[in-house]
Amino acid sequence: MATLQTxxxxxxxxxxxxxxxxxxxxxxxxxxxxxSECKPDVGYLHRxxxxxxxxxxxxxxxxxxxxxxxxxxxxxxxxxxLAVEKLGGYxxxxxAELLRVITTELGRISSHLVAVGTMAxxxxxxxxxxxxxxxxxxxxxxxxxxxxxxLTFNYHRIGGVGWDMPxxxxxxxxxxxxxxxxxxxxxxxxxxxxxxxxERLAKVCVISPEDAVDWCFTGPNLRAxxxxxxxxxxxxxxxxxDVKFAVPLGxxxxxxxxxxxxxxxxxxxxxxxxxxIARQCVLMLPETxxxxxxxKPKTLKPAxxxxxxxxxxxRGEMGIFVxxxxxxxxxxxxxxxxxxxxxxxxxxxxxxxxxxxxxxxxASFDVVAPEIDR
Amino acid sequence: MTDGGFVRQFLDGLLKxxxxxxxxxxxxxxxxxxxxxxxxxxxxxxxxLAGFTSYFERRIAARMQSRVGPNRVGPHGILQxxxxxxxxxxxxxxxxxxxxxxxxxxxxxxxFFGMLGTFIVLPFSEWLVIADLDIGVFFLMAVTAFVAxxxxxxGWSSNNKWALLGGMRSAAQIVSYEIPSGLALLAVVLTAGTxxxxxxxxxxxWAPWQWNMFRxxxxxxxxxxxxxxxxxxxxxxxxxxxxxxxELVAGYNTEYSGMRFALFFLAEWADCYVxxxxxxxxxxxxxxxxxxxxxxxxxxxxVLAFVAKSFFLIFVxxxxxxxxxxxxxxQMMELCWKYLVPIGFVNLLGTAAWVAFVPPNLGLxxxxxxxxxxxxAAVVLYFVARVRYNLRATNAEVSLNPFV
Numbered sequence: 001m002a003t004l005q006t007x008x009x010x011x012x013x014x015x016x017x018x019x020x021x022x023x024x025x026x027x028x029x030x031x032x033x034x035x036s037e038c039k040p041d042v043g044y045l046h047r048x049x050x051x052x053x054x055x056x057x058x059x060x061x062x063x064x065x066x067x068x069x070x071x072x073x074x075x076x077x078x079x080x081x082l083a084v085e086k087l088g089g090y091x092x093x094x095x096a097e098l099l100r101v102i103t104t105e106l107g108r109i110s111s112h113l114v115a116v117g118t119m120a121x122x123x124x125x126x127x128x129x130x131x132x133x134x135x136x137x138x139x140x141x142x143x144x145x146x147x148x149x150x151l152t153f154n155y156h157r158i159g160g161v162g163w164d165m166p167x168x169x170x171x172x173x174x175x176x177x178x179x180x181x182x183x184x185x186x187x188x189x190x191x192x193x194x195x196x197x198x199e200r201l202a203k204v205c206v207i208s209p210e211d212a213v214d215w216c217f218t219g220p221n222l223r224a225x226x227x228x229x230x231x232x233x234x235x236x237x238x239x240x241x242d243v244k245f246a247v248p249l250g251x252x253x254x255x256x257x258x259x260x261x262x263x264x265x266x267x268x269x270x271x272x273x274x275x276x277i278a279r280q281c282v283l284m285l286p287e288t289x290x291x292x293x294x295x296k297p298k299t300l301k302p303a304x305x306x307x308x309x310x311x312x313x314x315r316g317e318m319g320i321f322v323x324x325x326x327x328x329x330x331x332x333x334x335x336x337x338x339x340x341x342x343x344x345x346x347x348x349x350x351x352x353x354x355x356x357x358x359x360x361x362x363a364s365f366d367v368v369a370p371e372i373d374r
Numbered sequence: 375m376t377d378g379g380f381v382r383q384f385l386d387g388l389l390k391x392x393x394x395x396x397x398x399x400x401x402x403x404x405x406x407x408x409x410x411x412x413x414x415x416x417x418x419x420x421x422x423l424a425g426f427t428s429y430f431e432r433r434i435a436a437r438m439q440s441r442v443g444p445n446r447v448g449p450h451g452i453l454q455x456x457x458x459x460x461x462x463x464x465x466x467x468x469x470x471x472x473x474x475x476x477x478x479x480x481x482x483x484x485x486f487f488g489m490l491g492t493f494i495v496l497p498f499s500e501w502l503v504i505a506d507l508d509i510g511v512f513f514l515m516a517v518t519a520f521v522a523x524x525x526x527x528x529g530w531s532s533n534n535k536w537a538l539l540g541g542m543r544s545a546a547q548i549v550s551y552e553i554p555s556g557l558a559l560l561a562v563v564l565t566a567g568t569x570x571x572x573x574x575x576x577x578x579x580w581a582p583w584q585w586n587m588f589r590x591x592x593x594x595x596x597x598x599x600x601x602x603x604x605x606x607x608x609x610x611x612x613x614x615x616x617x618x619x620x621e622l623v624a625g626y627n628t629e630y631s632g633m634r635f636a637l638f639f640l641a642e643w644a645d646c647y648v649x650x651x652x653x654x655x656x657x658x659x660x661x662x663x664x665x666x667x668x669x670x671x672x673x674x675x676x677v678l679a680f681v682a683k684s685f686f687l688i689f690v691x692x693x694x695x696x697x698x699x700x701x702x703x704x705q706m707m708e709l710c711w712k713y714l715v716p717i718g719f720v721n722l723l724g725t726a727a728w729v730a731f732v733p734p735n736l737g738l739x740x741x742x743x744x745x746x747x748x749x750x751a752a753v754v755l756y757f758v759a760r761v762r763y764n765l766r767a768t769n770a771e772v773s774l775n776p777f778v
Contacts, residue, residue, distance in 0.1 A: 018623060033543075120699065196700075355622075356621050356702045357702070
């Protein structure tokens, strides 16, 4: 009698699978529920953003940067503005800097809300997601009030911001920051301490600090592994040196340093810190009354040269490398994003995981498809 | 009047009118008549029941998630399920080209039948039960097994890898969890000394301390063992692995559309009622009501008591579903084989010993019941206090108005 043979099943997860957060495809080989191989296949959302950056003027590229990461568009705006300012040596008023930081940090809150909400949802807890989105609505309302858009903001400008804030906006931000701390506590009680949630995430997909550095992890994914590195604090840009905030790190209190649970908790704490930064900046705003945050519209022609600027975006380091040939268009634009590096680790981490763990792993990296592909 | 009495009288009258004396014809008419009546009752009762449960669930889920929920079709959206059912009826019934068409078509009916069959022995009152079978509980366990068959056929015949994974998960889950749930029900059967569902209810009383749940410490545990394993058997969260939408797209029903898809969901919601009703029957005193209720009102009050207890349990099922994350497949197996099955066996042995050695008229039995009642009440009070504490700590807005 011939011996029974089993063969590995090849599974095609994505590009339209519900938990791939956009259009990412994973080619899985599984033995039942256990994954033996997982190959991420990215590129379904590639829109040649970098090439567009070389074909449009410096100012004209700003709306496109929204599309690099549409969940945290402000951060992408910010880094493009900073890069061109550094290249051309353009001045920015302090008021504009403050408004940029406030909007970026609000954007970070809304981005992390989506991250933690979808992460809970991918683990099967549906309820935290609407709670997260409810708060995101409030952030979106604030941002809509200042720039008219709710998703792709196009608010920052090279040399400033698009508009000054409307009267009374700063009060509304303060009210939001006050209530947000309580909301965070509510969120913690809702899901963070949940026993099943911890069982599902703790000690799963552990990434050691060394591995995290080797894989070029940045942002919350890196800090969850215990590496104390935050560009806002360690390489302060804009006005970040004037604000005080804590940098949350992963711990081994509940699980193991660098597990999926740490990546969740770090993001939850970071939301609170972002609210603190926004509050400090709002309180600094009255000092700058009378300053004009809006730059004069003109065709920018930075001198020949190149520069790389990196910032701390919600999904890790977002950097822009831009080369100018002295004309009104950049000669080369390169964007560096956090999600792309995180995707690199999936293939190495996934063998031996259960199918459900892979979903939690992808969610815990907080990848956003457009940020991977650009 | 006993079970099916009114149906039997009607059929007897019919036979007399036709002048039939042949035994074979009599049996056939009885069979056909019973089936017809059963079908009418089931369809008139089960379909609206499943529909209302779906509405109930969606509303409660919405309120738990700070949403409003369905509120457009009918007053407060109560007719939403009819609109959804009609929509599903009108949709195209797609069968994938590569699917095994015959099995694909038959699978939803098996799942539906597995749910529908249980209503044959589920009583609603002392008088209202389709058939008070002597093997009631055994029949319940047997007929629900159709659900597993249906789901695994659905997963296999879809010829879709996600559906297959869902079907396999479901089969593994239902087969595993039938053991602890069976053991828990067996403990009840031991106590009552009968397999008949009506007999089990008659064995209990109207007051909480006369309910099976509070009779012995073993039955107290058995209730939780049953409830947890029943949740797993009907694939509800935190055991909704077979249809885990974030992992398996939609699990075993990925390829289904139209009415066949609706049948799966109808079965799921009706199953919610089934497990709640079985728990009510076996542990919570069923339709027992205080003797103070006047004779004329008893049938109605009994039905109300039974349905109210069941819907409270349905509420718990929904509550659990929208609160907890999903457990992983290995954790699900671990929970079953390492915890629930051993606990179930200990319960069974303990119950056997209790039945053998503790006479029911002894003071010990009553004292145990009352202690357990007090214990349960204390747990509930502690829970309420915790909820109040959490609400106050987060300063969350609470709106208890059910009509928004």
